[in-house]
Amino acid sequence: MTALDTPTDEVTLTIDGVEVTAPKGALIIRVAEKLGIEIPRFCDHPLLAPVGACRQCLVDVEGQRKPITSCTTPIADGMVVRTHLTSEVARKAQQGIMEFLLINHPLDCPVCDKGGECPLQNQAMSTGAAESRFQDVKRTYPKPINLSTQVLLDRERCVQCARCTRFSEEIAGDPFIELMDRTSDEQVNVYREEMFGGEPGPAGSHSDLGSEPLRSYFSGNTIQICPVGALTSAQYRFRSRPFDLVSTPSVCEHCAAGCAQRTDHRRGKVMRRLAGDDPAVNEEWDCDKGRFGFRYVTAFDRITEPMVRDPQTGALRAAAWSEALAVAAEGLRRARDSSGGVGVLTGGRLTVEDAYAYSKFARIALRTNDVDFRARPLSTEEADFLAAAVAGRQGPTYAEVEQASAVVLAGLEPEEECPILFLRMRKAYRKRALAVHALAPFRTTGYEKLGATVLPCAPGSEATLLAGDASLAAALSQPGAVLVVGERLGGAPGGLSAAVALAERTGARLAWVPRRAGERGALEAGCLPHLLPGGRPVTEPRARAELAGAWGLEAGVLDSRPGRDTGAILAAATAGDLGALVVAGVDPADLSDARAAEQALDAVPFLVSLELRNSAVARRADVVLPVAPTVEKAGSFLTWEGRLRPFEAVLATGAMTDARILDALASQLGVQLNTRDVPAVRAELAALPATDSPRHPPPQVAPAPPPVPADGQAVLATWHQLVDLGTLQDGDDELAGTARPSVVRLGKELATRLGVGDGDPVTVGTGTGALTLPVEVVDMVDAVVWLPTNSPGATVRRSLGAAAGALVSVSVSVSVPVSASVFVSVSPGGSR
């Protein structure tokens, strides 16, 4: 090949005698991989910056007087590389390093969690000598130590590759874990007073915890990328051996990020979950909630058999499926044919297939449009926005956000609410200085790690800023800019209307990021009162006709009148205007007024609950039908991008999907739903034609004047922390221990007016109740208080019955706040 044929950005070199052309700047180790030559390595990781610390990847390069590290050296034109396969120098160098690495390694493979999947073990076999010449005393450490409640470190196993520390600093931006000390005593650790001449922590249960434990939502990834068994999780440690596990590719059911995962089980029990490798979505990472939060499935209150309410005793009792289905069908039929009708609340955690079944069940078995997936604060404006701007549209992707010229965030704190989107944005910020703008009441650590410019914004004022702020418009006018709105923006009157208008005006792409894994899927499946599957407006004759055709219905079966939304359905129940309710995975504690929702559930004459666990809904139901959790069924989620994430069942149990149960219920009502099995639903979904019907018009709600707090009042700002009291995190105490402490945040002015400083107890109240937490004074818009929505000591919706933007009272508390940690083990009353 002559130089002329080679594009300037490619170079040609030889590795082990094979000529190869690769992009300039590529590292030798990567190019060798492409040729199938695997150079042993420890510190190298394709997603981390090279360090060249372990020296395991030494290769021989012609013209160099000593072997060089292939993980740090970019290729050059004409380079002649010899790896261990063809060079004695390289082979000997690698073997020498391996011998060094093993002298201080305990070689306790038989009891090590990593044994069987350990890069050190594997590479010691491939690269090391059969026997070590080391016969002296190894460096040892007394015991494993906690880096956090979840992550444990056995220091003697560590090979000081700095993958974990680089991950924390580069990828997650949580640098509380570092390499410390020097020479053979160099060790990974968190800040400990005693290492810097101070007193060791108090003896007791947590004495092993550093003074500044690793607090990161992504800490589990360090365990996965550790090339030895030095890092283990409290959850999996000593539980199993890799070769006893059955691995299944899976998709995380927690948030709308849609991470690819791998679920490992042994004899019908899930032992652990790992991040899957999906360059388009989560790259090789996941968050701790997705990794560790799976024990809710095996919680003590899992419902395993159907139940009906006994007319005599008034209590729920176990029943056969046939009885339960018959009772449910009879109750629903009566309600359907009465004036009140039936409402359907599906929640945001269903698979696409199950959501579709609910949507179809409501429309043709219950003949109602009273269906809504939103189990959270919501508005009509939001429903209109979703129908007009999200449903059926291909939104920007992770890659497009990464490549964006600018990203504006409104109503979204990505680290808390969509962690993998956060990581992707952080990558873009670090690699190409992505400009991030955020509308928020204060600069969170998450925004800090994104280098975001924060536009101070009290809850409720988003619309005004989106409509009028010149800097936002300028940023979004650049080609490739993306406006990302979270589900919370729906709580700010006019916010979503302003967002649509702004995107239109600037040409920016618009993305909607809900918090839960099933929301986007439910939207596409038509679980909204005015929207049929495929983004078809209920009111459009053509939309109804298309669907009637696909479903084989007579004309006129599909109701043309929009139904009631979650709020209206519950209000109707309370007012006695609803005949029955079918509720899937909904926790009343998630609704903007939890107590009002429970009153509605109490009031409705007939309640059918399709549930996993004995929840607040199940306890009130007339019929309870147990459904399969994600791990026991096949299905799909849609990421916030609208990307389909299909998965198969990990565990084969008898548990039934919601769709299958609805199919059976429908046939009791004389309707054929055809949602018995997942392949059938998938086939039906795939066969749905693209719609020709006009779209729903976008909302045009004017910004409302922001609430004006009186003396002693403030505007409530609140969102969920990633690790909190959500019921899908039940049973994972080690994970709960890594949660951010609950605090009430307020600005300096308000703090001065109240006369409080960091740590002082402050009470936030409404007519419903009050919460008292230690205060953290931050740079906050004045007269705003922030609370975590559903954290220990801060169950905002249940205790305050208020959502973001509400006026709350703020006062200095006379009583000492209950330490947040007391609440960690309290799990009931949580939400999804």
Next chain:
Amino acid sequence: MTPSEGALARLTPVLTKRWLSPDAWRREVYEQLDGYTALRKALAAHPDDLIALVKDSGLRGRGGAGFPTGLKWGFIPQADGKPHYLVVNADEGEPGTCKDLPLMMVDPHSLIEGAIITSYAIRANLAFIYVRGEAVHAARRLQHAVAEARAAGYLGTDILGSGFELEVVIHCGAGAYICGEETALLDSLEGFRGQPRLRPPFPATHGLYACPTVVNNVETIATVPYIVLGGAQWFRGMGTEKSPGPKIYSVSGRVNDPGQYECGLGVTLRELIELAGGMQDGHELSFWTPGGSSTPMLTAEHLDVPLDFEAMAAAGTMLGTTAVQVFSDQDCPVYAAYRWIEFYHHESCGKCTPCREGNFWMKQVLRRILSGEGTHADLDTLLDSCENLLGRSFCAFGDGAASPVQSSIKYFRQTYLDYVEGRRPPLFGSPPPRPAWAATELAGAAR
């Protein structure tokens, strides 16, 4: 013993010329002895001409590696719009090396003057002197000198009316040998843990705070004013063709008058010992280091090899920091190697495997040999470990650690064998005991 005329003629007091004058560290005294005249001359010249002058002089770095100083300055990109920095390496941690500290104590203004001229040449407006943490006395002296220089208008804005601006910051290191390695030094200076950085990029383009930076040794910088005053030809009049100029040799060990002897490069050990008053009574030269522990040791057969960069390389060692440590027949080369490896083990930064683990291992093997429990295989293991360490480590520290072991086995294999085969009494009882808790655990396990 009085040195001969011939040996005395080798002395070239240039950097040390004020060392015997009382109070030479004070500005007035320094000024009376030519101080700050080079600065006036330099400020009148174009910076590029100064770089060319230092290139012409052939000055090579005095910090150990002997890199041509003018060339290093020339790597600094000009008109790049970024701030430039000069960092003076005053960490002096190499065992045996003790030239920079006395220079800073006795003649601190020569370093300040050199730093100003260098900064002017490389267009730096901020210079740092990174002083070894333990050397508080030197840091104080430098601080005083900086204050004096500022008061006299040699530092600050518009120095001597030239429009050139410079501040000098004295920074005390946190006490680690590795912080003398220039990139570890920069990390340390920036407030991070002192560990060497991955290169490229090199300090010349991405040094302190990722800006173009020159790192030079104290002696290198202190030499600059003399070159400015005397010119390149004068400078080349001393030393050898490829290693020109005067050099401070730090002679220590079994000589009568240990100390600093400034000679033209290329002086021999025989001459240095003579200058240092000869070997102590009853001691006969056995082995010696030409430039600190990181330079492979030599023996009496090298008494007449010129101590310059080329001749030392030809003899299989390095000139290093010209820390000439003289050991006699009453010193044990195996014990010396052991103590040095103890040092390297203690000071290894821990970043890379071969140095972190290799020193840990070699230290134990050497101790075992000295305890009379070594084997013949241990000698091969030591040599092979050195082979796996030398040129495999992340930074030159690892290479330095291999030097004492390799060279002592090369020249004193018989002494090693004497320990192994029981002809020499053990120096230690047995290998160090296991940590107390491990002993209990083992006992527990046995029970």
